[in-house]
Amino acid sequence: MDPRATYSCRNCQTPIAYRAELLSKSYMAKTGQAFLFSHARNIVFGQKQERNMITGVYTIAGIFCSNCGEELGWKYLQASEARQKFKEGKFIIERSKISKQY
Numbered sequence: 001m002d003p004r005a006t007y008s009c010r011n012c013q014t015p016i017a018y019r020a021e022l023l024s025k026s027y028m029a030k031t032g033q034a035f036l037f038s039h040a041r042n043i044v045f046g047q048k049q050e051r052n053m054i055t056g057v058y059t060i061a062g063i064f065c066s067n068c069g070e071e072l073g074w075k076y077l078q079a080s081e082a083r084q085k086f087k088e089g090k091f092i093i094e095r096s097k098i099s100k101q102y
């Protein structure tokens with residue numbers, strides 16, 4: 001796999017994250033499969049909110065493409081469960097919202 005491969009907003013092709021920042025593909029979001037990334041760029045944040053998920057309660061903020069405003073996923077700000085703390089500061093991006101480019 002090419003670590004320089006880029007995941008871009010499917011709507012406007014703005015680069016959001018790199019292959020090297022992809023931590024996991026085994027997450028689920030509203031529209032299906034979602035990816036966990038260590039970093040994301042060219043995004044703006046929505047309001048902070050609490051969300052109940054299968055693995056516990058999280059404080060998250062929605063993330064949106066800074067160019068077209070498309071909702072891409074969310075950032076984990078805080079996890080209530082100790083074993084979920086590794087997710088804090090990381091990004092969930094829905095697979096259906098991004099496309100991979102080389």
Ligand SMILES: [Zn+2]
Nearest residue numbers: 009012065068
């Ligand atoms: Zn976009």
